[in-house]
Amino acid sequence: MSGPVIVDTGGANIASLQLAVERLGRTAELSADPQRIERGSHVFLPGVGAAADAMTRLERTGLAEVIPRLTQPVLGICLGMQLLYEASEEGETRCLGVLPGRVRRMSPAPGRPVPHMGWNRVAHGRPHALLEGLEDGGFAYFVHSYRAPLGEDTLAACDYGETFTAIASRGNFHGVQFHPERSAALGSRFLANFLELP
Amino acid sequence: MRDGRVVKGLRFRDHVDAGDIEALAARYREEGADELVFYDITASPEGRRLDRAWVRRVATLLDIPFCVAGGIRSVADAEAVLAAGAEKVSVNSPALERPALVNELARRFGSQCVVVGIDSRGPPGGWRVHQYAGDPARVRDAGRDTLDWLVEAQERGAGEIVLNCMEQDGVRRGYDVAQLSEARAHCDVPLVASGGAGSPEDFSEVFERAGVDAALAAGAFHDGSIRIPALKAHLLGRGIAVRP
Numbered sequence: 088m089s090g091p092v093i094v095d096t097g098g099a100n101i102a103s104l105q106l107a108v109e110r111l112g113r114t115a116e117l118s119a120d121p122q123r124i125e126r127g128s129h130v131f132l133p134g135v136g137a138a139a140d141a142m143t144r145l146e147r148t149g150l151a152e153v154i155p156r157l158t159q160p161v162l163g164i165c166l167g168m169q170l171l172y173e174a175s176e177e178g179e180t181r182c183l184g185v186l187p188g189r190v191r192r193m194s195p196a197p198g199r200p201v202p203h204m205g206w207n208r209v210a211h212g213r214p215h216a217l218l219e220g221l222e223d224g225g226f227a228y229f230v231h232s233y234r235a236p237l238g239e240d241t242l243a244a245c246d247y248g249e250t251f252t253a254i255a256s257r258g259n260f261h262g263v264q265f266h267p268e269r270s271a272a273l274g275s276r277f278l279a280n281f282l283e284l285p
Numbered sequence: 286m287r288d289g290r291v292v293k294g295l296r297f298r299d300h301v302d303a304g305d306i307e308a309l310a311a312r313y314r315e316e317g318a319d320e321l322v323f324y325d326i327t328a329s330p331e332g333r334r335l336d337r338a339w340v341r342r343v344a345t346l347l348d349i350p351f352c353v354a355g356g357i358r359s360v361a362d363a364e365a366v367l368a369a370g371a372e373k374v375s376v377n378s379p380a381l382e383r384p385a386l387v388n389e390l391a392r393r394f395g396s397q398c399v400v401v402g403i404d405s406r407g408p409p410g411g412w413r414v415h416q417y418a419g420d421p422a423r424v425r426d427a428g429r430d431t432l433d434w435l436v437e438a439q440e441r442g443a444g445e446i447v448l449n450c451m452e453q454d455g456v457r458r459g460y461d462v463a464q465l466s467e468a469r470a471h472c473d474v475p476l477v478a479s480g481g482a483g484s485p486e487d488f489s490e491v492f493e494r495a496g497v498d499a500a501l502a503a504g505a506f507h508d509g510s511i512r513i514p515a516l517k518a519h520l521l522g523r524g525i526a527v528r529p
Contacts, residue, residue: 100398102370106345136395195473198496202397202444204475205498206319206528226528228319228350230372230397269350269372271314 091282092127094154095119096134096167097144104133104164107268111279121153129282130157134166138190138233139178141166155185160284161260168255168262169233177233185260188236199248202232209243209253209265209273217254217261217280218242225273227253227265235264286325286355289339293504295455298421300326303507310343310351313506316513318349319528322375322447322501324402325355326419337369344370352400355419358386360393367394375400375447378416381427381434384441391442396474401443405431406451409463415451431464432471439474446472447501450480455504457483465495477501485511485519492525 093104093115101117108115115131116123124130132154134141145151154161163171170182175190182190195201211223227245234251237244243254245264254277255262261281267274286292287300291309294300303309306323313321323343340353353366354375363374374394380386380401390399404418412431417423427434435446448468450461460481469476475498478491482502491500505511520527 100367100370100372102341102368103344103372106370107348109345110348136393200472200474200476200498202474204397204445230350232397266350266372269348271348275348 089116089123089126089128091115091129091131092124093117093131093133094124094150094167096132096141098134098136098141098166101133103266104131104268107275107278108282111275111282113282119148119150121149124150124153125157128159129284130154130159130161132161132163132167132170134164134170136166137177138166138169138175138180138182141170142180142182145170145183151183155183158259160281162281163260163262164268165231165264165266168264169235171255171260171262172235175233186235186238186240186255186257186262188238190233190235193232193234193247193249193251196248202230203234203247204230207245207247207265209245211243212241215242215256216284217256217277219280220276221273221280227267227270227273229253229265231264235262286323286339287327291507292326293455293507296451303504306339307342307346309507310346313513314347314349317517317528318506318513320349320499321347321351323351323353323355324375324419325353327355331420337365340366340369340371354400354402358383360389363390363394363398367398373398373400373445375402377402377404377418380438381414381416381429384437387438387441387443391444396442396444399443400445400447401438402447402449403431403434403438404449404451405464407431410467412464412467418449418451432467435468435471439472443474445475445477447477447479450478453481454479456481457487457505457510459483459487460491460495460500462491462494465491465497469496475499482511485516488516489520489523489525492520493523 245253292300350372352373353371414427414429416427478497479501
């Protein structure tokens with residue numbers, strides 16, 4: 088086992104996650120090498136952009152096979168979280184399938200433009216080590232147009248006209264729809280909690 | 286930003302020094318700003334690319350989102366800024382020079398990364414887009430109607446619009462509610478009001494009357510005449526949802 092690793096999903100702004108980990112006094116290596124990722128103590132799966140592009144890249148590097156078999160704590164962030172589900176409506180993409188359910192497009196409404204961009208409340212569901220020290224109903228920073236369904240894996244939810252999963256967890260696989268690396272103190276604590284998971 | 290310092294002008298002219306980039310960024314982080322926007326105002330008028338060294342320094346410091354604008358003319362330029370840690374890029378004059386830039390950026394990074402900034406002025410109902418507004422000697426009518434460009438930018442993939450109302454810039458007598466209301470009616474993506482903030486009441490007015498998603502200010506924050514905690518207390522008191 089070595090330290091935390093960030094899966095290089097080809098996204099352009101992985102740096103902000105790396106810097107957030109550094110602000111916690113830790114370092115996270117960026118890698119697309121399956122062997123390095125298998126050895127990571129904690130694995131971050133970040134992602135911005137489109138689901139189909141991201142899955143194509145994971146398939147090309149063999150990571151689409153590797154990630155579902157990982158046994159250490161894995162955290163999908165934003166698109167990375169959506170990739171953990173079975174499928175995404177975005178480009179009708181088959182995803183990694185470690186969390187049950189389909190990711191769907193959000194519908195815009197007056198006063199609720201899509202993409203959902205900005206600070207919104209995160210309401211806690213069942214207790215979990217990831218939520219330790221986080222304010223129930225605290226604000227986090229969201230940027231997304233697709234959303235994951237509520238289900239038994241939902242740890243926390245967000246209401247943006249429709250309620251969707253903000254934090255999910257099943258076994259060693261976790262997902263967060265907001266950007267913890269840009270969610271001020273709440274986000275830092277969330278990342279610290281993840282890095283504390285055994 | 287100009288020459289590594291934060292500057293602020295009046296109606297896009299006569300810029301004066303407002304402080305050190307990192308010191309201001311740290312102060313706004315502490316005071317509870319929800320997002321910061323950095324404009325390299327002379328990059329496009331001078332035909333040069335943005336200086337990116339400070340982007341990394343700011344990214345190291347900030348745990349809130351920030352957007353970088355100025356001199357982003359290609360996917361490669363945007364990639365460098367995002368790789369340095371910015372959350373979003375904002376394009377303004379380069380998108381007017383070559384509108385397909387907006388499509389290219391949205392395709393590569395997703396709409397959520399792509400902000401289109403519009404500098405606009407004109408008689409009510411006849412607002413016109415202006416180009417190279419960062420340089421008083423080069424600013425000019427871009428040959429486009431503001432509302433037409435607002436719609437086109439969204440069709441091309443802009444995920445957010447920042448409307449800078451030039452007449453109000455630095456004047457501190459309130460946002461241009463008429464223009465922003467009209468823009469709101471044509472804008473299905475997040476709309477950010479810019480130009481004219483002088484008091485907490487100006488913010489509540491633009492949220493309540495123009496229905497914008499966010500309001501941006503510079504000068505009134507830089508000189509401390511509006512403090513962010515007091516502003517947020519005012520907005521919460523008016524029943525406007527903000528992060529406390």
